Amino acid sequence: xxxxxxxxxxxxxxxxxxxxxxxxxxxxxxxxxxxxxxxxxxxxxxxxxxxxxxxxxxxxxxxxxxxxxxxxxxxxxxxxxxxxxxxxxxxxxxxxxxxxxxxxxxxxxxxxxxxxxxxxxxxxxxxxxxxxxxxxxxxxxxxxxxxxxxxxxxxxxxxxxxxxxxxxxxxxxxxxxxxxxxxxxxxxxxxxxxxxxxxxxxxxxxxxxxxxxxxxxxxxxxxxxxxxxxxxxxxxxxxxxxxxxxxxxxxxxxxxxxxxxxxxxxxxxxxxxxxxxxxxxxxxxxxxxxxxxxxxxxxxxxxxxxxxxxxxxxxxxxxxxxxxxxxxxxxxxxxxxxxxxxxxxxxxxxxxxxxxxxxxxxxxxxxxxxxxxxxxxxxxxxxxxxxxxxxxxxxxxxxxxxxxxxxxxxxxxxxxxxxxxxxxxxxxxxxxxxxxxxxxxxxxxxxxxxx
Amino acid sequence: xxxxxxxxxxxxxxxxxxxxxxxxxxxxxxxxxxxxxxxxxxxxxxxxxxxxxxxxxxxxxxxxxxxxxxxxxxxxxxxxxxxxxxxxxxxxxxxxxxxxxxxxxxxxxxxxxxxxxxxxxxxxxxxxxxxxxxxxxxxxxxxxxxxxxxxxxxxxxxxxxxxxxxxxxxxxxxxxxxxxxxxxxxxxxxxxxxxxxxxxxxxxxxxxxxxxxxxxxxxxxxxxxxxxxxxxxxxxxxxxxxxxxxxxxxxxxxxxxxxxxxxxxxxxxxxxxxxxxxxxxxxxxxxxxxxxxxxxxxxxxxxxxxxxxxxxxxxxxxxxxxxxxxxxxxxxxxxxxxxxxxxxxxxxxxxxxxxxxxxxxxxxxxxxxxxxxxxxxxxxxxxxxxxxxxxxxxxxxxxxxxxxxxxxxxxxxxxxxxxxxx
Numbered sequence: 001x002x003x004x005x006x007x008x009x010x011x012x013x014x015x016x017x018x019x020x021x022x023x024x025x026x027x028x029x030x031x032x033x034x035x036x037x038x039x040x041x042x043x044x045x046x047x048x049x050x051x052x053x054x055x056x057x058x059x060x061x062x063x064x065x066x067x068x069x070x071x072x073x074x075x076x077x078x079x080x081x082x083x084x085x086x087x088x089x090x091x092x093x094x095x096x097x098x099x100x101x102x103x104x105x106x107x108x109x110x111x112x113x114x115x116x117x118x119x120x121x122x123x124x125x126x127x128x129x130x131x132x133x134x135x136x137x138x139x140x141x142x143x144x145x146x147x148x149x150x151x152x153x154x155x156x157x158x159x160x161x162x163x164x165x166x167x168x169x170x171x172x173x174x175x176x177x178x179x180x181x182x183x184x185x186x187x188x189x190x191x192x193x194x195x196x197x198x199x200x201x202x203x204x205x206x207x208x209x210x211x212x213x214x215x216x217x218x219x220x221x222x223x224x225x226x227x228x229x230x231x232x233x234x235x236x237x238x239x240x241x242x243x244x245x246x247x248x249x250x251x252x253x254x255x256x257x258x259x260x261x262x263x264x265x266x267x268x269x270x271x272x273x274x275x276x277x278x279x280x281x282x283x284x285x286x287x288x289x290x291x292x293x294x295x296x297x298x299x300x301x302x303x304x305x306x307x308x309x310x311x312x313x314x315x316x317x318x319x320x321x322x323x324x325x326x327x328x329x330x331x332x333x334x335x336x337x338x339x340x341x342x343x344x345x346x347x348x349x350x351x352x353x354x355x356x357x358x359x360x361x362x363x364x365x366x367x368x369x370x371x372x373x374x375x376x377x378x379x380x381x382x383x384x385x386x387x388x389x390x391x392x393x394x395x396x397x398x399x400x401x402x403x404x405x406x407x408x409x410x411x412x413x414x415x416x417x418x419x420x421x422x423x424x425x426x427x428x429x430x431x432x433x434x435x436x437x438x439x440x441x442x443x444x445x446x447x448x449x450x451x
Numbered sequence: 452x453x454x455x456x457x458x459x460x461x462x463x464x465x466x467x468x469x470x471x472x473x474x475x476x477x478x479x480x481x482x483x484x485x486x487x488x489x490x491x492x493x494x495x496x497x498x499x500x501x502x503x504x505x506x507x508x509x510x511x512x513x514x515x516x517x518x519x520x521x522x523x524x525x526x527x528x529x530x531x532x533x534x535x536x537x538x539x540x541x542x543x544x545x546x547x548x549x550x551x552x553x554x555x556x557x558x559x560x561x562x563x564x565x566x567x568x569x570x571x572x573x574x575x576x577x578x579x580x581x582x583x584x585x586x587x588x589x590x591x592x593x594x595x596x597x598x599x600x601x602x603x604x605x606x607x608x609x610x611x612x613x614x615x616x617x618x619x620x621x622x623x624x625x626x627x628x629x630x631x632x633x634x635x636x637x638x639x640x641x642x643x644x645x646x647x648x649x650x651x652x653x654x655x656x657x658x659x660x661x662x663x664x665x666x667x668x669x670x671x672x673x674x675x676x677x678x679x680x681x682x683x684x685x686x687x688x689x690x691x692x693x694x695x696x697x698x699x700x701x702x703x704x705x706x707x708x709x710x711x712x713x714x715x716x717x718x719x720x721x722x723x724x725x726x727x728x729x730x731x732x733x734x735x736x737x738x739x740x741x742x743x744x745x746x747x748x749x750x751x752x753x754x755x756x757x758x759x760x761x762x763x764x765x766x767x768x769x770x771x772x773x774x775x776x777x778x779x780x781x782x783x784x785x786x787x788x789x790x791x792x793x794x795x796x797x798x799x800x801x802x803x804x805x806x807x808x809x810x811x812x813x814x815x816x817x818x819x820x821x822x823x824x825x826x827x828x829x830x831x832x833x834x835x836x837x838x839x840x841x842x843x844x845x846x847x848x849x850x851x852x853x854x855x856x857x858x859x860x861x862x863x864x865x866x867x868x869x870x871x872x873x
Contacts, residue, residue: 065546069607072512073563074536447514448469 007050008095014042015102019110028114028122032107032130033408039106040404043099044318047092051322052345054088055329059338067446078438081330085434088326092319100315104308107131129256133305133412134211138297139195139272144180148173185294187276189287195298197270202261202302210264212257212272215296216249219289225251227288228278234263235271246279254296261302270300304412313413314403320425321398325349327430331437334444348395355397394432396425457526459615459646460488460511464520467506467670480506482670483520488648493641495657495678496650498667504650505543507667508619511648512540524615536564539613543620545600549593553584553603556592557610564611570755571610577753578606581636583629597624605633612755615646622656627729634660639752655726658682687716694720 018035058081061067070080111123152173161167187193202210218227226248234242240263249255264270278285292298328348332341351358401421403413467481481503488494496504509515510522513529527534547556554575561571579585582602587595592603601624608616618637622630630653637647637660651657657664658678665675674681695703704715 065542065544066548068512068514068542068546069540069560070563071514072535072538072540073560074532074565075563076532445515447509 003053003056004050004091007046007053011043011046011095011099012102014046015039015099015106019106027125028111029126029130031114032110032126035106035110036103036130037404037408039099039103040314040318040407043096043103044321044404047095047099047318047322048325048349049346050095051088051092051325052329052342052349054091054326055084055333055341055345056338057087058084058330058333059341062333062446063337065447071446077442081334081434081438081441085326085330088329089323092322092326096315096319096322100311104311128211128258128410130408130410131307132303132410133307133310134301134410135201135304135412135414136213136299136301137197137200138299140198141181142184144177144184147180148176151176181294185292187274187290187292189289190277192273192275195272195274197272197300199268200264200270200300200302201268202264203304204261207303208261209258210261210270211301212259212298213254213301214257214292214298215254216251217291217293218251219291220286221251227251227286227290228280228283229290230275230277230279231257231259232273232275233259233270235265235269238265238267238269238271240265248280248283256301272300301411307407307410310407310410310413313415313418314407316418317401317403317413317421320421321396321401323426324396324430324433327433327437331433331440334437334441351391352395352398354399355392355395356399359392394429396429401425457490458487459490460486460522460524460648461526462486462507462520462522465507465510465517465522466519467503467510467515468518480670481510481517484667484670484672486665486672486675488646489663490646491641491644492662493637493647493649493660495661495664496648496667497654497657497664502667503670504667505619506670508617508648508650511617512538536611537614539608539611539616541601541604541608541616541618541621543623545592545595545597545604547592547600547604547607550591552591553579553588553595553606556603557606560607561610566611574610574612574753574755577755578609581609581753582606583632598626598629601625602629605636609756613645615648616640617648617650619650620652621649622651622653627726628733630656631726631730636752640756643756645756691721 018038019031061070067080071077111126152169155161155172161172184193200210212231212233216227216229228246228248231245231247232242233245234240236242241260243259243263245257245259247255247257274290276288276290325345329341329345332344335341336344401417403417405411406413462484465481465484466479468476469478469480471477480501484503484507496507498504506515510517511524511529522529524531524534525537548559551559557575557578558571561574566574576585579588582605584599584602584606587599592600595603601621605618605621608618621633621637625633634656637649641647641660641662649657649661661678663675663677664681666673700718704718707713707715
C-alpha cells in the first residue's frame with residue numbers, strides 16, 4: 001500500500017536524517033542521547049499509526065468483496081483474521097528490525113564523526129553512561145515508624161490535637177513521616193550521613209566499578225554554584241576496603257561518582273557515607289545545608305548488560321505494543337468501515353499512551369470528587385469512574401512499557417519487564433482482543449446489504 | 452464417495468429480511484423458499500432483478516444468514532468449513548485481487564484448498580488453457596476486460612475440482628465464443644456428474660444447459676420443473692423435413708385437413724441460430740490466422756475435472772489426439788477395460804460416438820470453410836449413450852495414435868503453436 005511506503009520513507013528519513021540535524025548539548029553523549037530518543041520515539045509512534053492503517057487490507061477485502069471468494073473456500077473466518085494479524089505483525093517485525101539496525105549503525109556513525117573527534121573523555125562518558133545497560137538500586141530509607149508513633153502518642157498525651165478541628169490521625173502521621181524523612185535526607189554543614197544500598201549484585205569479574213548517581217540541592221548558593229563534599233564508600237567492618245572521593249559538583253544537576261566495585265560487601269550491601277564539608281583546604285568554604293530530595297533519588301548503578309542487549313529488549317517492548325495495536329486494528333476493521341475503524345483504534349491508541357497522564361490529571365476521576373455530588377449525580381459519577389477504570393483495565397497503559405528513556409540513559413531494560421510486557425500485551429490482551437474480533441466476525445454477514 | 456441419495460442443496464421455508472440501521476425490517480428478499488438441487492443435475496435459478504436469486508446464493512454460501520427457515524449444502528450448514536472444499540463459486544462480479552496476475556490468482560486459490568504445489572501448477576496451466584488466457588497469464592487481473600475477468604473467475608471456481616459448482620451470471624460480459632465455451636464446459640461437467648447451480652438472465656443459455664429450473668419472483672418460487680416439461684407446447688406438433696416442393700407441402704396440408712380437420716399453422720424455412728453463424732465466422736477468421744489481442748478460444752476441459760476414468764473417456768481422449776503418451780493410454784485402457792471378446796466386431800455405436808462427439812478443439816479452425824445452414828438443433832438428451840466396450844476399436848485407435856507419434860507429431864504442449872492440442 002502506498003500509505004505504508006509513505007510511513008517507511010518518514011521513518012527512514014527520521015532515523016537516517018536525525019544525526020545530521022540534531023546536536024543535543026553539543027557533547028557526543030548529548031548527541032547520541034538526543035538521536036536515540038527522537039529516533040525511537042518517532043519510530044514507535046509512526047509504526048503505531050502504520051499498524052492501524054494497515055487494517056485497511058481487511059476493510060478493503062470487505063468493501064471490494066474479495067472476501068466473498070475467500071470465505072467460500074475451506075478457510076475458517078478465524079483463520080482469515082489470524083492471517084491478517086500475522087501479516088501485519090510480520091511486517092512490523094521487519095520494519096522494527098530495519099529501524100533498530102539502522103539506528104545502531106547511525107550511533108556508531110555519530111561516534112566516528114561527531115566533533116571534536118579526539119575527545120577521549122567524551123567518548124568514555126558515552127561508553128560508560130549510554131552505551132551500556134545499568135541496573136539502579138535506590139538507597140534504603142530507614143524505618144521511622146517507631147519514632148513517628150512515639151511522637152504521635154506524646155503529642156496526643158500532651159493534648160496538642162484536642163483543639164484541632166476535623167483531626168485526622170493518618171494525615172498527622174503522614175506529616176510526621178515527612179518530617180523525619182526530611183530530617184534524614186538533609187545534611188547540615190559539617191555533618192555527615194550514612195546511606196545503605198542493598199542487593200548491589202555487581203559481577204566484579206565483568207565490571208570492576210560501580211557508579212553513584214545523585215543530585216544535591218543547597219540552602220545557600222555559592223557564587224560559582226559548586227558545592228564541595230566527600231563521599232566515602234565501603235565498610236571495613238564487613239571486610240570491604242574504604243574508598244574516598246572528594247567532589248566539586250554543580251548544584252541542581254545529576255552527577256556520577258565512579259568507584260571500584262570491591263567496596264560492595266559480599267552480601268550485596270553497600271555503605272556510603274556523605275560528609276558535608278570542604279575537603280579542599282585551599283578553596284573557599286561556603287557552609288551549606290545539602291538536601292537530597294526524594295524526587296531526585298540517590299542511586300547506585302552497576303552494569304548488568306550491553307547496549308545491544310538493551311536495544312533488542314527495547315525493540316521487543318515496542319513489538320509487544322504493536323502486536324496489541326494490530327489486534328485492536330483488526331477488531332475495529334472487522335466491525336466498522338475503515339474511517340470509523342481508524343478513528344476508534346486511534347482513540348484507544350492515544351488513550352493507552354496518555355492513560356497515566358489522564359489518571360493523574362483528571363480530578364473528577366478520584367473517589368473524593370464523587371462524594372461532592374448529591375446522590376443521583378454521585379451515582380453517575382461513580383458509574384463514570386467505574387467505566388473509566390474498566391477501560392483502563394482492558395486498555396493497557398503504554399507508558400508502563402516505554403523503554404526509550406531507559407535506553408537513552410543507559411539503564412537496563414529488565415528481562416522481567418520484557419516478560420511482563422510479552423505476557424500482558426503480546427499474549428493476554430492481544431488474544432483477548434483478537435478473540436473478540438473472531439467472535440464478532442464469525443457472526444457478521446459479510447454480504448450484508450445496508451437498506 | 453459422495454452420497455448421491457441426498458440432495459446437494461435443500462431449502463426449507465427459507466426467508467431473508469434485510470433490516471435498516473435500527474433493525475427495522477425493510478426488504479423481504481426471500482420469502483418461504485423451498486427447493487432442492489439433486490446430485491448430478493444442472494439447476495437453473497431464474498428471475499427478474501430483485502427476485503432473490505443472488506440473496507439465495509449468498510445464503511447458500513454462508514455470506515448471509517437466513518432470517519427464518521433452513522438451507523443445507525451436502526446435508527450440512529453452509530457455514531461448515533468442510534463443505535466449502537466441495538464447492539466452486541463464480542460470483543456475479545469479479546472479486547479477484549487486482550494486483551495479482553492470473554497465474555498467481557489461481558495459485559492463491561489453490562493454496563486455500565491446500566492443494567499440493569505440483570497439483571496447483573498443473574491445474575493452473577490446464578485451466579489457463581481451458582479459458583484461453585495462457586497468453587495473458589502474466590498480466591494483472593485488474594487490467595483484464597470484463598470477459599477475461601469472468602474467464603479467470605471460472606478458472607478459480609474449478610481449481611479444486613468441485614462437486615458442486617455455483618455460477619452466478621457466468622456468461623455476463625463474455626462474447627458469444629466465450630458464452631458457448633462456458634456452456635460447453637457446463638454441459639461437460641454435467642455429463643461428468645457434477646452438480647451445477649446456474650443463475651442467469653440469459654434465458655437462452657439456461658434453456659440450453661439446464662435440466663431443471665426454478666423461477667423466482669418477489670422472493671418466492673413461482674415455477675419449478677424440468678426444462679423440457681415446462682417449455683413443451685402440448686397443443687402443437689412440429690415436424691422437420693428436408694426442403695419440400697410446393698406440391699408436396701400442399702399434399703401434406705391436405706392430409707392434415709382430412710385427417711385432423713385442422714389447418715397447417717406455419718410452413719417456413721427454419722433459421723440458423725445467430726450464435727452458430729457467429730461462431731462459424733470466427734472460426735474462419737481463426738483459420739486465416741488473423742491476429743487478436745483478446746482472449747483466445749479456450750481448450751478442452753482439463754482431465755482433473757473429469758470423474759474417475761471410464762472406457763468412454765479413454766476413447767474421448769484418443770479422439771482428441773493429445774494428452775499423455777500412447778503407452779500410458781494403452782495401460783489405462785487395459786486396466787479399465789473388461790476381458791477382450793475376440794469375436795466382437797467394431798460397434799457401430801462406438802464409431803458413431805467417435806465421429807459425432809468431437810470436443811471443441813483449436814484445430815477445428817483448420818476445418819474447411821462455411822458449413823451449409825443446418826436445421827435448428829434439438830437439445831441433446833441428458834441420458835448417457837451406452838458405449839460398447841470393444842477392445843478391437845480401442846486397440847486400433849491406440850495403434851493409430853502410436854503410429855502418429857512415431858511420425859513426429861508434437862504431443863506436448865507448445866504455447867507457441869496456437870493450434871496445439873491441450
